Amino acid sequence: MPGRSERPVALVTGCSSGIGLRTVPALSDRGFHVVATMRNAGGRTRPPELEGEHVSVLPLDVRSAGSVRDCVDTVLGTAGRIDVLVNNAGIAPPNFVEEAPLPEWHEVFETNLFGQVTVTNAVLPAMRHAGRGRVVMVSSLSGRVPTPLLGVYSASKSAVESYAETLRLELRGTGVRVALIEPGAFRTGMWHSPMLDADFPKTSPYAGDFARLRAFYRDYIDHHLGDPDRVAQTVARVAAGRGGRRLRHPVGADARTQIALRAALPWAVYERLARALVGLGGRAGKRAGKTEPSDAETVR
Numbered sequence: 614m615p616g617r618s619e620r621p622v623a624l625v626t627g628c629s630s631g632i633g634l635r636t637v638p639a640l641s642d643r644g645f646h647v648v649a650t651m652r653n654a655g656g657r658t659r660p661p662e663l664e665g666e667h668v669s670v671l672p673l674d675v676r677s678a679g680s681v682r683d684c685v686d687t688v689l690g691t692a693g694r695i696d697v698l699v700n701n702a703g704i705a706p707p708n709f710v711e712e713a714p715l716p717e718w719h720e721v722f723e724t725n726l727f728g729q730v731t732v733t734n735a736v737l738p739a740m741r742h743a744g745r746g747r748v749v750m751v752s753s754l755s756g757r758v759p760t761p762l763l764g765v766y767s768a769s770k771s772a773v774e775s776y777a778e779t780l781r782l783e784l785r786g787t788g789v790r791v792a793l794i795e796p797g798a799f800r801t802g803m804w805h806s807p808m809l810d811a812d813f814p815k816t817s818p819y820a821g822d823f824a825r826l827r828a829f830y831r832d833y834i835d836h837h838l839g840d841p842d843r844v845a846q847t848v849a850r851v852a853a854g855r856g857g858r859r860l861r862h863p864v865g866a867d868a869r870t871q872i873a874l875r876a877a878l879p880w881a882v883y884e885r886l887a888r889a890l891v892g893l894g895g896r897a898g899k900r901a902g903k904t905e906p907s908d909a910e911t912v913r
């Protein structure tokens with residue numbers, strides 16, 4: 614970390630890859646000194662995004678209160694300020710909500726929701742004292758429009774949406790602004806899930822749906838994911854105060870379209886469309902409990 618920073622300081626979580634990594638140069642280009650944080654800050658070759666003059670790299674695990682405290686204390690003790698917090702770190706293990714084991718639910722919520730709460734609470738006193746600051750929460754289209762196979766993740770991001778909205782209302786008048794970034798689907802490590810390559814138990818009542826959903830997601834991942842730089846640029850624009858007074862910032866045509874359809878359509882119409890879009894036809898009630906007829910025990 615440099616000494617007292619003339620530049621405004623932006624602290625970003627989850628910078629080892631994907632959107633967080635791309636956000637580092639985007640913020641630096643907008644005049645910030647960027648504190649790029651990650652769970653494992655040493656021991657590997659740093660990508661060029663982290664080598665800039667106005668970038669410092671520090672360890673931070675959003676699931677460890679001690680690690681969060683150490684990181685925030687280091688930044689405030691050296692740079693003397695944190696002007697922007699970008700809560701970006703997140704995980705999205707796919708599963709059917711009924712089949713996801715409880716420890717998986719805990720891991721997702723501890724990272725995606727409680728992680729954001731822990732880091733935000735560590736930073737807010739300094740922002741409040743300064744009478745200014747921005748907290749940018751990387752949520753997701755899934756937080757507004759839940760998707761089959763991403764239900765645990767969607768639930769955590771819906772909670773982030775609710776948390777951010779309340780925080781924004783409660784911080785009104787303090788000079789601290791809260792914003793939500795809602796990306797659609799972008800090309801990052803989040804989509805490299807072992808589940809999409811692994812066997813799936815044929816005995817599961819979801820085996821047939823899994824085969825269809827996997828075909829849909831594989832095609833989507835191969836052909837339709839957007840460039841994560843678009844999300845990074847939106848984060849940086851909002852962090853720099855160029856996002857207007859809006860709370861929510863959807864990114865990508867898929868996000869804007871699906872949010873609009875979800876709000877406009879009656880549920881019965883939306884439900885048919887949402888299932889058809891991901892390759893699931895038919896009526897949900899008819900499938901329950903049925904498995905695909907086959908001698909094999911797993912879907913490959």
Ligand SMILES: NC(=O)c1ccc[n+]([C@@H]2O[C@H](COP(=O)([O-])OP(=O)(O)OC[C@H]3O[C@@H](n4cnc5c(N)ncnc54)[C@H](OP(=O)(O)O)[C@@H]3O)[C@@H](O)[C@H]2O)c1
Pocket residue numbers: 626627628629630631632633651652653673674675676700701702703704705724728751752753754795796797798799800801802803804
């Ligand atoms: N890609 C998309 O289509 C998309 C769409 C909507 C929203 N998002 C959101 O964008 C954010 C970034 O995800 P991404 O797409 O860039 O995926 P990614 O490449 O997998 O990046 C996720 C980042 O979060 C970090 N992380 C996970 N657990 C952490 C922890 N306990 N403490 C600190 N860092 C942790 C990862 O670090 P490690 O290397 O240590 O695992 C990694 O740096 C997430 O909040 C995600 O929900 C992504």
